Amino acid sequence: MAGRILRGDILLPKFQRDFVWEKHQIIDLLDSIANNCPIGSVLLWRSRELLRSERSIADLEIAPTQHDYPVNYLLDGQQRLSTICGALYWQGGDPLSRWNLAYDLRERAFLHLTTLDDPPLHHLRLNKLTDPSAYFKHVSSLSTSLPVPTRRVEQPFGRSLYSPYSTLRSSRPLPFARTRSSRKSFRPSVQNWRKCLPPI
Incomplete structure (x- = not known):
């Protein structure tokens, strides 16, 4: 996915908010990826419609897109994909x-x-x-x-x-949480997910 963003196949529309994650959130996401924890889905909109979009992500330049070529606009997942792009491709000073x-x-x-x-x-x-x-x-x-x-x-x-090609083993239990009140929210932490995973 990160490579597709840098090649201009996935674009970040201008109406998306700026990157707002703190350094500890970046570390938490990378830790989740390394431990094969679910990190959520990404929502893309494939269209030929031209929307104003960002020309850089995570301090990296995005390649120009071809005219009249369908592109995928990133509607949800910007913070996560920006983190992955920045972590893997950063060459800054x-x-x-x-x-x-x-x-x-x-x-x-x-x-x-x-x-x-x-x-x-x-x-x-x-x-x-x-x-x-x-x-x-x-x-x-x-x-x-x-x-x-x-x-x-x-x-x-x-x-x-x-x-x-690394995949989750089918024998791993999946973390599951149920709350009794709709007013309470449950947000699993990286530490809670780790308990369900074998060591790397």
């Missing part, structure tokens, strides 16, 4: 950008970096995941320079997040 992200292989946690310099080897920049050459170069350097426990942590993360 601001070290404090919300898209300057890495995965800590020792702590098994996502984090925001505060420098453009190369981070410690156990921090894998997320934008390396879309560049197979950079990703595998990083992973191969881990096998020779980190202690054995960290190498064991790196293996499952690399397979599960890089593979486009």
Whole structure:
């Protein structure tokens, strides 16, 4: 989906609100994705109608679209897709950008970096995941320079997040919540979902 946005196949209409998520919400979404938690659906409207749309998403330029070619307008899911685009494709120059992200292989946690310099080897920049050459170069350097426990942590993360074919196992229980009053709302947290999932 992120690639389709950057190629101009999915456009963000101007009437959508700006990106408003805080850094901790970005981390929460990435954590949910890495743990195979449901992250909600995306609503697209396929049309030939020309609507004013954004030319960038998550500090990334969107390719121009062809005239008289049907496009998909993103009606719901902007915050989530912006996060995925920014995390995977950011190439910016601001070290404090919300898209300057890495995965800590020792702590098994996502984090925001505060420098453009190369981070410690156990921090894998997320934008390396879309560049197979950079990703595998990083992973191969881990096998020779980190202690054995960290190498064991790196293996499952690399397979599960890089593979486009990773799926939920059918034996996993699905989280379910029922409230007794319509006035109360239930919003599952990442910690609640984790209880239902096996370790990566």
